[in-house]
Amino acid sequence: MKTETLILGGGLAGLSAAYHSEREYRILEREARVGGLCRTNWYDGFGFDLSIHILFTKQPDLARLVCEDLLRGEYHDHTRSSWVYSHERYTGYPFQGSLYGLPTDVATECLVGLIEAHRNPPSQAPANFAGWAYATFGEGIAKHFFLPYNERVWATSPEEMDYRWIADRVAVPDHGSPHAARSNRR
């Protein structure tokens, strides 16, 4: 088989590369269907999304492409109502902005950790996503929420993940660490 452009994997990244390619291309996908993490599997009429199908973007061009050109209006607008069950109570998501209502010792640990992290920023860029979480939020928030939550969401240890890709998607304090990203409403 010959092709000008060979794309490995038919997830969002591969499909997007193909969509925007101006050259001839071929996609190699190991599963029976493309979509990657955005696939929905159907059993007895029930659809199970492999990951949540919610679009967060600050880019008007991307929103227009997905909502108007690709989905042609077949989407719903939602106002977020997300809650974290932690220490036997619900607190708002994102956790790092919703410490009110947590047990006093937990909220204190989170706040003190945050202050310490910002007083002592690391001299080098974090080695991974876990290091970024400690540098950005401090030990308390990292321990009580950020690391276990992300390990569960991504089914991967944050120590094995890079942090730069997530930079745009996590709500960080206004005066973040040198390696923290811009604030985002997610």
Ligand SMILES: Cc1cc2nc3c(=O)[nH]c(=O)nc-3n(C[C@H](O)[C@H](O)[C@H](O)COP(=O)(O)OP(=O)(O)OC[C@H]3O[C@@H](n4cnc5c(N)ncnc54)[C@H](O)[C@@H]3O)c2cc1C
């Ligand atoms: C729980 C969860 C929730 C999420 N929620 C959201 C959300 O709400 N909004 C949002 O924007 N994003 C969300 N994401 C992130 C989003 O789903 C991913 O960033 C995106 O789907 C990744 O696309 P990708 O193409 O990079 O990778 P993938 O989707 O992983 O695609 C990779 C593809 O490559 C194929 N492949 C792998 N190895 C080979 C090989 N050797 N040969 C051929 N093919 C191969 C795989 O089968 C797969 O189809 C979520 C992710 C998770 C896990």
